[in-house]
Amino acid sequence: MTEAVIRKKPGMVSVKDMPILQDGPPPGGFAPVRYARRIPNKGPSAMAIFLAAFGAFSYGMYQVGQGNKIRRALKEEKFAARRAVLPVLQAEEDERYLMIQTTPIPLHS
Numbered sequence: 666m667t668e669a670v671i672r673k674k675p676g677m678v679s680v681k682d683m684p685i686l687q688d689g690p691p692p693g694g695f696a697p698v699r700y701a702r703r704i705p706n707k708g709p710s711a712m713a714i715f716l717a718a719f720g721a722f723s724y725g726m727y728q729v730g731q732g733n734k735i736r737r738a739l740k741e742e743k744f745a746a747r748r749a750v751l752p753v754l755q756a757e758e759d760e761r762y763l764m765i766q767t768t769p770i771p772l773h774s
Contacts, residue, residue: 709717
């Protein structure tokens with residue numbers, strides 16, 4: 666609906682009645698747009714980064730292996746101590762078992 670119909674006042678009947686005003690570039694044109702990728706060649710190369718990461722990873726895995734060796738040795742020491750004490754514990758248990766088996770059970774009536 667046009668302005669004339671809505672407000673009951675004379676006005677533009679159509680958009681075509683508007684004067685033509687078109688934007689354009691400034692005189693002499695716009696400044697050129699930089700769109701090329703200009704990445705500076707600063708910093709370490711890709712190979713240097715890769716070798717540094719590989720070295721850090723290798724050192725970390727070496728440390729994990731050393732830690733595993735220490736843990737394995739501690740675990741073996743603990744099991745050796747248990748194996749050394751086992752005959753004493755077994756003898757005590759056998760003695761307790763024999764004591765229970767040889768003690769007569771009184772019958773209550």
